Amino acid sequence: MTKQYFNRPFIVSEEGDEWTYGEIETLSKRLGAGLIKLGLKPKENVTIIMPNCSEFVVSKLAISFSAGVTVSLNYKLKKEELKYLLKNSNSSYILTLDKWNKVDFISILKDICPEVFEGKISPDFPQLKRVIVYSPSHSHYPGTVDFYTLLATMKSSQEVENLLSKIPKVSVEDVSDIMYTSGTTSLPKGVLVTHDMIWRSAIGSCINRGYQDGRSLFIPIPFYHCFAYIEGMVAGSMVGGKLVLQGDFNAKQSLNLMMKYKVSDILCVPTIALKILDEQRESKCDLSELTAMYCAGAEVTQKMWKELKKVLGIKELITGYGMTECAAGVLQTDPQDDIAFLSQYVGKTIPGGQFGLKELDGNNIQFIIRDVDTGKYYAHGSQGELVCRGPLVTKGYYNNQKETTKAIDENGWFRTGDLAYIDKNGYVSLKGRLKEIYRIGAENVSPKEIEDVLSTHNAIKQAYVVGVPDEVMGEVGMAWVVLESDIVISEKEIFAFANSKLAKFKVPKYIKIVKSEDLPLTSSGKVLKTKLKDVYAYEQSLYKSQF
Template sequence: MQEIRLSVEQRREALKSAYPKWEKKTIAAHFKEQCHHYRDNPLIMMPEYTVTYEEIWERSRRYAKAMIHLGVQPDDHVAILMENDPDYIALFIASSMIGAIVVPLNTQLQKEELTYMLRQSDTNWLFLHQVANKEEHAESLKGVIATLQRDADSPFKQAVCIPMKKEKAPAIYQHWNYFIKGAEAVENAVVDQRMLETNDPDSCVAIIYTSGSTGLPKGVMLTDDMMLRSGFATCYTRAYETGRRNYASLPMYHVYFLQEGLFAASFVGGGMVTCQAFQPLQSLELMEKYNVHDFLAVPSMLVALLNRPEIKNTKLNHLYALLCCAAPSPVPLWKRAVEELAVTEIGTGCGGTEAASTTMLTEIGDPLEIISTTVGKVKTAGVAGDPEFGNKSVTYKVIDPDSGETLPSGSVGELAVRGNVVTKGYYKKPEETAFAIDEEGYVRSGDLGTIDENGYIRLLGRSKDLYKVSGETVAPKEVEDVISMHPAVNQVYIVGVPDKLTTETGAAFIELKEGESCTKQEIRNLCRERVARFKIPRHIWFVEASEWPLTGTGKIQKFKLQAIAEERLKKVKQTGTK
């Protein structure tokens, strides 16, 4: 039986009634209110269990007390390296509760990448799963933790490990149970007082890392108010109804999960159905089990799910909405989704960590042509908007990628964004901040595009060399530096190329030193030791020095390398030979 739904207009009117004006709040204060109002509603639904709003709040309070006992101070940096787990959300809320700043870490990253982030972010405390995303992080980081604790110049203090296997975690970590027990020594009044003292919605609540064109990740500083406004803008644009249930197997460390999913749903007492990692069959089972209304995906997930034969026998009577972001999807894929999932409200969008997730969304009812060729227009924000930005959260302009000058309407150039959800800078990166943000507060997006007369934005590629693999940004230079460590490699350049499964992937061109030899497998093994799996180039070609496309000054022309790579892949597809 199909669920009876309110119209888009009725849902938005309900949101206007519930939120007649915008009140700035910390994330902790927001969830305190929501967890009281929607106490019995499920907030996090995992494959084997459900956690309600009230239970999340109780956990958050307990963890906040345990953090205080541990010694966490206001403005301390709390890094979280965990798989999807309700405790992740509880630790995030608890950190806000006591005025600490969360540093979410990508579980796919390797030791060297994580070490850089722990140091660069001035992390004081680390909470981690013993094993996350099949990576033995507790084991691989034990030496790093010991070094940080011995380093007189490091602010690092302690790491708490949540066991995930029979073997004990290294002794350098404080055990999770010992950490939890510390809550017994702290009175509720102490947490209440700390929450009162640190009640500043305009202070930094999270430092979320994003890749940069230099190859080194940058920590985007976001405030409570930025994150909550972004979530509400999605809630309003997509007309969330009370009790909205979203399915998203996206990682909790990513703004897509946090903003488009968790925070947006929290304004209407909605919940997130999730799991440790995306599996198409399990996804269908979970959407059926929990009567999901909305599927948050990236194109590779959508394709994999639609290819499962079980989809024909899965009861998805409650599912009616689909948001597929991170990369454009062709019309045939959207048509398949509409036909096989019976969704009636489909859309796509784009944004960035610097703007607290999506700033653009297609509108409900937009035709497939618009959905497949644009990333929408600036999303409506309701009371979370600002008159300065046309009662929305942001405004865009197009600039010259080289000079930074504003271009006339209709021009093709680099998109730049300004608004009340946009970061004021990167943590301890003054030069990158100065380059990215102009005097008016516009942040360069790194995307080339154009804005049409109706406000719809079309992306035309990256202004730099970054590309995205299943929504994860890759900076080629970071991987080039790793491959260059091989003693046989003279020089290497990597470009992003289209890929059916992951939207884009890396293609590496490698010139070896004269008289040296090397195999593709050696290159892949070297990468596996030092970078996340999604960063490893899928295509590797060895070239001669004479084959490099050079400028008159001898610089490698990457756009020509990209054309060469695509031509090679086209030939492979046609002939089956490399």
């Protein structure tokens, strides 16, 4: 595709810098060759810690060119979270930004693995060899490899091609990415995503949404998520599209970028859509080129869908459903669907195109309902757990056979953990979650992870976290905390502690200090979390946000 779109603009940064398809390919191949020269072997894992920027795109493609496996991590995570993921992923190399806002990644990494900066083997990260640093301010850090210096050493196109040509041929069934997602336990799981999963998903989205040649997409959501990566970077490149990126979301800047670059499509989550909507009411920018929006990740009211169409002038508005485990938005509404559909359904299976399988009715994934009580399967007309199978579904989790076995049943169906209903036309309506995981915007949050962190505080005896409804974020966390005897501590102090240990989106919005006897229990003595949600619903006006 690069030859076809060689001189077309591919990436546009929020600062206004542009890179063509040809330029991105050249830089990616040079970086890929540089990684090989540093010692990267095929199928070794390489971590990326960067917000949306051209360097992320170059890094991602470079890892693919060099037959490595990409591990894209959330750059908003705190030190302990990053430490766990780096260790769990067995990453051999790290490609990182040096600083993001007030976060100093170099200091964090030096604290986590100081030996690597000294050219030694780290006892905690024995596979980790080098840290490659992209510094927008052109700062250099001892013991690291500078991103652009590495590129500069690969100026010879002949050397680049010679190094890349020695790489064994990659199969479409090979794992291209390990994408971490929260699970039912306290720890994230690394989803194994193949080249085949990514391409089938992106093609299906292009067909369903009718991607035209040269489509211009605005992407304010992060590339470490499969949504932005597959629906944006990959699907957009299939039609020679232009991707306008934003690292830190800012509603006013978003409107200016969309106006300046005549954006025709937005990929976003409801929290971002709502902020853009509010800003447009104030600014009244010229968005005459904007015709489409794909907004998914949380429930949206019919009123908000109508407002998005009216205020932003959007003609083709869709929502969808997906998981990292099935390569992004594999259920989507149709751009021509009535607005009422968007608040009732998350869509139907995306088209398989020329790659669709006959046994799956021309699709690349099949969804059915599994009765929670009997285990029986139903194609439609019944409510139960949504399960799926097909080439779009992961084969499992990295180095985690226990969770893989739990997720994929004895008949090969992947268990999504979501309660749903499928109508006779194949449209899926979500009815809730079997799992305790809740979603803040597009982020999955594991209550047990937060509970484990809160419980490390000397004053906290017990902690229980549930997701509760929120008009802006879809859901937010509420923590019920039991203190140790004779210890006094405030909700604000607990909030400050959580804020110092967790990424911001994981910090509970509401905190309630209670006595053990106030907690609703099952007959076996377990805390009944559904009752905690009921109490919140009844008393929500009494709770004050900690933010």
